[in-house]
Amino acid sequence: MAKIRIYQLAKELGMTNEELLELLDQMGVAYKSHASTLSEEDAEAVRELVKEQRGLQEKLAEEERRKSLPRRPPVVVIMGHVDHGKTTLLDYLRKSRIAEKEAGGITQHVGAFEVKTPGGTVVFIDTPGHEAFTTIRQRGAKVADIAVIVIAADDGIMPQTEEAIAHAKAAGAKLIFAINKIDLPQADPEKVKRQLMERGFVPEEYGGDAIVIPISAKTGQGVQDLLEMILLLAELEDYRADPNAEPRGVILESRLDKQAGVIANMLVQEGTFHVGDYVVAGEVFGRIRALTDADGNQRKEAGPGSAVQVLGFQELPHAGDVVEWVPDLEAAKEIAEERKEERRAREEAEKERRPRTMADLLRAMQEEGKKEVNLILRADTQGSLEAIQHILARESTEDVKINLLLAQVGAPTESDVLLAQTANAAILAFGVNPPGSVKKKAEEKGVLLKTFRIIYDLIDEVRNMVKGQKEPKYKEEVLGRAEVRAVFRLPTGKQVAGCMVTQGRIPRNAEVRVLRKGQEIWKGRIASLKRFKEDVREVAQGYECGMGLEGFDDFQEGDIIEAFQMVEVPA
Numbered sequence: 001m002a003k004i005r006i007y008q009l010a011k012e013l014g015m016t017n018e019e020l021l022e023l024l025d026q027m028g029v030a031y032k033s034h035a036s037t038l039s040e041e042d043a044e045a046v047r048e049l050v051k052e053q054r055g056l057q058e059k060l061a062e063e064e065r066r067k068s069l070p071r072r073p074p075v076v077v078i079m080g081h082v083d084h085g086k087t088t089l090l091d092y093l094r095k096s097r098i099a100e101k102e103a104g105g106i107t108q109h110v111g112a113f114e115v116k117t118p119g120g121t122v123v124f125i126d127t128p129g130h131e132a133f134t135t136i137r138q139r140g141a142k143v144a145d146i147a148v149i150v151i152a153a154d155d156g157i158m159p160q161t162e163e164a165i166a167h168a169k170a171a172g173a174k175l176i177f178a179i180n181k182i183d184l185p186q187a188d189p190e191k192v193k194r195q196l197m198e199r200g201f202v203p204e205e206y207g208g209d210a211i212v213i214p215i216s217a218k219t220g221q222g223v224q225d226l227l228e229m230i231l232l233l234a235e236l237e238d239y240r241a242d243p244n245a246e247p248r249g250v251i252l253e254s255r256l257d258k259q260a261g262v263i264a265n266m267l268v269q270e271g272t273f274h275v276g277d278y279v280v281a282g283e284v285f286g287r288i289r290a291l292t293d294a295d296g297n298q299r300k301e302a303g304p305g306s307a308v309q310v311l312g313f314q315e316l317p318h319a320g321d322v323v324e325w326v327p328d329l330e331a332a333k334e335i336a337e338e339r340k341e342e343r344r345a346r347e348e349a350e351k352e353r354r355p356r357t358m359a360d361l362l363r364a365m366q367e368e369g370k371k372e373v374n375l376i377l378r379a380d381t382q383g384s385l386e387a388i389q390h391i392l393a394r395e396s397t398e399d400v401k402i403n404l405l406l407a408q409v410g411a412p413t414e415s416d417v418l419l420a421q422t423a424n425a426a427i428l429a430f431g432v433n434p435p436g437s438v439k440k441k442a443e444e445k446g447v448l449l450k451t452f453r454i455i456y457d458l459i460d461e462v463r464n465m466v467k468g469q470k471e472p473k474y475k476e477e478v479l480g481r482a483e484v485r486a487v488f489r490l491p492t493g494k495q496v497a498g499c500m501v502t503q504g505r506i507p508r509n510a511e512v513r514v515l516r517k518g519q520e521i522w523k524g525r526i527a528s529l530k531r532f533k534e535d536v537r538e539v540a541q542g543y544e545c546g547m548g549l550e551g552f553d554d555f556q557e558g559d560i561i562e563a564f565q566m567v568e569v570p571a
């Protein structure tokens with residue numbers, strides 16, 4: 001076994017000898033002095049321990065740093081089924097903030113608005129619906145911390161309610177359920193709660209952790225409770241942002257105005273933007289000419305949590321583009337141009353690499369190291385949907401989880417494709433055909449969409465996906481062997497073995513083991529592989545070579561060096 005001296009290990013780990021000796025005392029490892037050698041196991045244990053301690057210290061320091069930052073207001077999006085009252089709720093909230101201020105104030109649409117309460121400020125995204133929300137998220141920005149899912153008490157959970165929940169969850173937003181229209185005589189909030197429970201959202205009053213608030217967006221009843229709940233959740237989640245960090249924001253909307261030019265509404269997420277700053281948003285750059293807030297005030301600067309209208313972009317940025325501060329015009333132009341190029345290259349590459357088959361999708365998932373299969377399920381009837389769900393529930397294994405993001409009756413929609421793209425999911429449809437436009441969109445976005453006529457074909461497909469997600473198994477494959485014929489020592493003290501390859505081949509990047517009298521005495525990597533002083537990538541059977549190993553300097557004539565690699569065993 002290769003041994004290491006204490007002072008060598010201290011140097012490797014960037015510690016003083018005293019520090020390392022103290023650590024060894026704590027670990028109960030005996031030594032004489034800092035020149036004593038440690039066994040490989042002890043040295044490895046020290047490395048692990050130091051790594052762990054450093055990781056912990058870094059985490060604590062990071063948490064400490066975060067705690068010293070000021071809090072920022074939570075950003076909330078309102079989602080739900082058509083006509084369940086999203087717009088009415090936004091109107092009510094908007095009005096409540098205007099009423100608070102002196103009468104006659106001119107308001108400006110900046111894509112989000114603040115509601116100030118004695119308990120704190122809440123920022124609401126000013127457009128309802130999950131389509132806009134998903135488009136924003138697709139560009140990589142996370143905008144909303146919390147999604148308020150509005151459910152009309154006279155109607156209950158409807159298909160778009162489920163979609164909204166799926167989208168919000170995929171975005172990592174916290175959920176709050178607002179049961180709306182409780183002023184109506186036919187309102188049945190209890191029914192809605194039951195429906196929520198059937199979907200695994202157990203209200204707090206029944207011992208669960210789903211936040212459910214009855215409201216009337218029309219009369220305002222319960223809206224105060226909703227705001228308080230949002231602030232309570234925000235406090236728990238402890239949202240913070242650094243006003244002095246490098247500024248970053250996200251575009252909520254943009255439009256072209258005949259007089260003003262490009263108008264972009266931006267939510268600031270980190271740092272503080274100033275008039276005069278150079279910025280890049282996606283592939284578009286500009287210099288901030290003016291910042292206007294929701295009250296119509298011209299601002300010189302905008303910090304975390306503020307929504308502002310920005311003038312100064314050269315072209316229209318997209319909703320969801322991340323706005324970054326850059327030092328000067330040159331950088332701004334260069335970055336925007338670089339991104340355009342990158343996109344073109346990506347589009348080209350994507351054309352060739354669209355996951356058209358299950359195997360492609362699996363490969364993509366594996367590359368990301370995921371151990372779950374995300375699915376969107378569409379079926380012709382409630383009966384078949386339930387049957388499929390029932391069977392699928394049994395297919396989830398401990399190793400691989402099946403996540404049903406959405407299971408609904410009806411043909412797949414474009415919004416499903418967006419959800420699938422952002423959540424890296426496959427859309428499986430049973431007995432329903434997606435419209436051509438949806439197929440096209442799926443193809444464009446590289447989303448796997450398949451239709452089935454037989455339930456078991458669909459299940460088989462999912463089984464294959466699950467199988468593909470299991471930890472791959474490896475076995476060792478011996479590539480070649482070399483015999484040590486002579487041993488040299490370099491002036492540096494490093495040993496080099498003069499070898500003859502007696503079998504197979506020895507590749508420079510293979511793993512190797514040293515065998516002495518048939519016993520493995522060392523395992524590791526090749527440090528150098530040469531033929532007549534030339535570095536080579538590989539040496540084949542019947543040829544001589546010089547080989548040095550990483551951390552092994554104990555060769556004896558007659559040792560065998562065996563090269564091997566680990567290969568995946570097909571499931």
Ligand SMILES: Nc1nc2c(ncn2[C@@H]2O[C@H](COP(=O)(O)OP(=O)(O)OP(=O)(O)O)[C@@H](O)[C@H]2O)c(=O)[nH]1
Nearest residue numbers: 081082083084085086087088180181182216217218
């Ligand atoms: N009685 C009563 N009616 C409400 C309430 N909230 C909304 N409504 C009514 O329900 C209808 C639909 O409300 P909207 O706010 O437009 O619904 P929405 O969810 O924004 O609908 P879309 O924008 O079409 O998706 C309107 O006629 C509202 O006046 C409420 O709390 N009580």
